[in-house]
Amino acid sequence: xxxxxxxxxxxxxxxxxxxxxxxxxxxxxxxxxxxxxxxxxxxxxxxxxxxxxxxxxxxxxxxxxxxxxxxxxxxxxxxxxxxxxxxxxxxxxxxxxxxxxxxxxxxxxxxxxxxxxxxxxxxxxxxxxxxxxxxxxxxxxxxxxxxxxxxxxxxx
Amino acid sequence: xxxxxxxxxxxxxxxxxxxxxxxxxxxxxxxxxxxxxxxxxxxxxxxxxxxxxxxxxxxxxxxxxxxxxxxxxxxxxxxxxxxxxxxxxxxxxxxxxxxxxxxxxxxxxxxxxxxxxxxxxxxxxxxxxxxxxxxxxxxxxxxxxxxxxxxxxxxxxxxxxxxxxxxxxxxxxxxxxxxxxxxxxxxxxxxxxxxxxxxxxxxxxxxxxxxxxxxxxxxxxxxxxxxxxxxxxxxxxxxxxxxxxxxxxxxxxxxxxxxxxxxxxxxxxxxxxxxxxxxxxxxxxxxxxxxxxxxxxxxxxxxxxxxxxxxxxxxxxxxxxxxxxxxxxxxxxxxxxxxxxxxxxxxxxxxxxxxxxxxxxxxxxxxxxxxxxxxxxxxxxxxxxxxxxxxxxxxxxxxxxxxxxxxxxxxxxxxxxxxxxxxxxxxxxxxxxxxxxxxxxxxxxxxxxxxxxxxxxxxxxxxxxxxxxxxxxxxxxxxxxxxxxxxxxxxxxxxxx
Numbered sequence: 001x002x003x004x005x006x007x008x009x010x011x012x013x014x015x016x017x018x019x020x021x022x023x024x025x026x027x028x029x030x031x032x033x034x035x036x037x038x039x040x041x042x043x044x045x046x047x048x049x050x051x052x053x054x055x056x057x058x059x060x061x062x063x064x065x066x067x068x069x070x071x072x073x074x075x076x077x078x079x080x081x082x083x084x085x086x087x088x089x090x091x092x093x094x095x096x097x098x099x100x101x102x103x104x105x106x107x108x109x110x111x112x113x114x115x116x117x118x119x120x121x122x123x124x125x126x127x128x129x130x131x132x133x134x135x136x137x138x139x140x141x142x143x144x145x146x147x148x149x150x151x152x153x154x155x156x
Numbered sequence: 157x158x159x160x161x162x163x164x165x166x167x168x169x170x171x172x173x174x175x176x177x178x179x180x181x182x183x184x185x186x187x188x189x190x191x192x193x194x195x196x197x198x199x200x201x202x203x204x205x206x207x208x209x210x211x212x213x214x215x216x217x218x219x220x221x222x223x224x225x226x227x228x229x230x231x232x233x234x235x236x237x238x239x240x241x242x243x244x245x246x247x248x249x250x251x252x253x254x255x256x257x258x259x260x261x262x263x264x265x266x267x268x269x270x271x272x273x274x275x276x277x278x279x280x281x282x283x284x285x286x287x288x289x290x291x292x293x294x295x296x297x298x299x300x301x302x303x304x305x306x307x308x309x310x311x312x313x314x315x316x317x318x319x320x321x322x323x324x325x326x327x328x329x330x331x332x333x334x335x336x337x338x339x340x341x342x343x344x345x346x347x348x349x350x351x352x353x354x355x356x357x358x359x360x361x362x363x364x365x366x367x368x369x370x371x372x373x374x375x376x377x378x379x380x381x382x383x384x385x386x387x388x389x390x391x392x393x394x395x396x397x398x399x400x401x402x403x404x405x406x407x408x409x410x411x412x413x414x415x416x417x418x419x420x421x422x423x424x425x426x427x428x429x430x431x432x433x434x435x436x437x438x439x440x441x442x443x444x445x446x447x448x449x450x451x452x453x454x455x456x457x458x459x460x461x462x463x464x465x466x467x468x469x470x471x472x473x474x475x476x477x478x479x480x481x482x483x484x485x486x487x488x489x490x491x492x493x494x495x496x497x498x499x500x501x502x503x504x505x506x507x508x509x510x511x512x513x514x515x516x517x518x519x520x521x522x523x524x525x526x527x528x529x530x531x532x533x534x535x536x537x538x539x540x541x542x543x544x545x546x547x548x549x550x551x552x553x554x555x556x557x558x559x560x561x562x563x564x565x566x567x568x569x570x571x572x573x574x575x576x577x578x579x580x581x582x583x584x585x586x587x588x589x590x591x592x593x594x595x596x597x598x599x600x601x602x603x604x605x606x607x608x609x610x611x612x613x614x615x616x617x618x619x620x621x622x623x624x625x626x627x628x629x630x631x632x633x634x635x636x637x638x639x640x641x642x643x644x645x646x647x648x649x650x651x652x653x
Contacts, residue, residue, distance in 0.1 A: 011582075011583045012583070014583075015324075015327070015583055015585065019327055019331070022331070022334065026334060026337075029349055033346070033348060036613075037344075041605065041608030041609050041611075041612070041613040042604065042605055042608055042613075043344070044341040044343070044344050044346045044348055045348075047333075047337065047601045047604075048337050048348065048349070051330055051333045051334055051337065054326075054330050054333075055327075055330050055331075055334065058323065058326055058327050058330060059327075061323060062323055062324070062327065065323065083380075085379040085380060086376040086377070086379045086380060086578060089375065089376060089379050089546075090376065090574075090575055090578075093372070093550055093571065093574075094571055096550070096554070097554060097564070097567050097568065097571060100554065100558075100564075101564060105554075105555075109551055109554075112547065112550075112551070113547045113548075113551065116546065116547035116550065117543050117544065117547055119379075120379065120542060120543035120546050120547070121541075121543045122541075122543045122544075131544065135547075135548060135551070139551060139552075139555070143206065143555055143559075147206060147207060147210045148210055149206045149210070149555065149559045150559070150562050151555065151558065151559075152558070152564075
């Protein structure tokens with residue numbers, strides 16, 4: 001999939017919309033915060049107010065720019081977009097982080113490293129398995145026993 | 157003279173067996189971080205932060221600092237031999253370095269990179285040694301208006317230098333400000349944007365965000381590419397006398413460029429490398445050589461990026477303002493030990509500061525020794541398959557972020573910023589402005605709040621503060637120049653057919 005000017009315009013509009021929504025949410029959430037405090041100048045709501053307004057303005061500028069940008073915008077940089085592998089890794093990593101709360105660091109790490117090496121292209125199951133075991137135990141002992149770092153344990 | 161005495165005392169503390177060991181470990185780890193793609197000094201320091209809690213303060217800061225400047229040495233090895241810069245500051249080194257390697261002159265390129273790094277790093281440290289305490293004394297006179305000016309200048313530098321679009325840079329910067337809002341207000345201690353969640357009371361930890369943006373996002377980006385590493389032979393290691401002499405002026409000039417850029421918050425080693433390369437190309441009698449295998453094209457960026465790493469400690473120690481994300485993580489480590497960087501650091505913890513500075517001289521020597529004879533070994537390490545490295549990086553991300561506050565919340569913050577960083581790269585929104593505002597946002601809000609509290613709500617206090625006005629004026633000029641030069645570049649570019 002090669003990105004063209006239309007795609008850049010579309011992504012700018014999406015970004016602009018997201019930023020606009022964030023700006024509006026920011027402004028809506030400062031209703032209970034004082035903007036000015038008597039005798040102290042700006043209150044806790046002042047900074048979020050400035051940020052919210054700035055985000056809204058910047059979003060509007062980006063939306064206007066994306067609507068009126070010319071077709072000879074520099075799109076000389078062509079690149080392919082392959083989101084599948086990063087998406088799989090995102091899900092796997094999120095799953096790993098979630099699993100540590102259930103099974104603890106050691107077991108979750110061994111499972112994750114096994115599957116992650118496979119996702120990144122390791123063809124041999126044995127290498128993935130051996131690496132996962134060695135790496136899992138090594139990091140566990142280095143960080144918990146030697147460096148005394150607290151890591152999640154399996155509460156079984 | 158006083159600085160010399162203090163530095164001498166620093167050396168006495170730094171040459172203890174314990175501190176030399178930490179310096180050595182940091183130098184090795186730093187070189188490793190520089191050599192390995194997908195993990196730069198920022199992520200490297202952040203991932204090793206858990207070590208901080210178990211080591212003595214002087215030793216751990218010596219080690220973390222060594223990782224930072226060590227990574228500048230390591231990045232050039234793979235940039236030259238494999239055309240695969242290990243970190244951003246070595247990208248420009250690869251342009252001429254790899255060409256030299258293909259011409260059978262890899263040894264000369266590596267040697268010039270190491271020698272340039274050593275000379276620039278050492279000269280930068282001399283500058284640090286003599287100017288940091290002077291700046292710290294000056295900073296004692298700084299108040300909220302001056303800090304406001306510094307932060308505005310830092311953010312302007314980052315927004316105008318990074319990314320293709322100033323508008324997107326500003327969006328990134330203000331998004332960073334947005335993420336500093338959740339938690340307790342820095343002036344009044346009132347909870348904001350916590351949405352009833354106790355996890356958000358502590359705010360969003362910027363180290364978790366940095367781990368996500370630099371380490372996790374990089375792993376996601378690398379997943380799209382298939383890296384095949386083929387490295388060129390090293391050959392004869394030392395350059396000829398003629399080659400060395402030809403680079404002396406380049407090394408010295410780039411050191412000056414890198415050093416002064418390091419004083420400006422927001423200027424990273426990558427920026428210094430590009431600017432120094434550009435300066436050398438313009439100054440050269442044979443600019444057409446650059447890009448085709450010019451030794452000066454290696455000497456310039458490598459000297460600049462090492463000078464800037466030394467100089468970067470000046471605003472960090474003297475003003476408490478980290479000029480780069482990597483030093484922001486180092487700032488986090490200092491805070492863990494209760495060592496507040498800033499003007500008082502030199503007064504209250506003089507022994508610590510000078511021991512760290514002295515250790516950096518020792519570290520530079522270690523790195524020169526480590527990098528030249530062992531260059532073949534480092535190059536081989538770069539061939540470790542990414543399918544082995546990537547899961548390890550992600551596991552270290554977990555350990556690094558979890559150990560900050562022993563909370564899964566910080567891990568999920570890292571994950572979220574990792575995904576965000578990956579998507580930002582897809583839509584050309586630069587990451588650095590977001591990172592810098594995340595780091596400096598609280599300081600900006602506090603400076604404005606304190607300034608207005610002193611002046612009873614009036615900005616006219618700035619009129620009586622010439623340093624603050626100068627800094628804000630410089631920021632405005634920089635922004636105008638940046639907009640003008642980008643527009644000019646667009647106008648003279650030929651349309652794409």
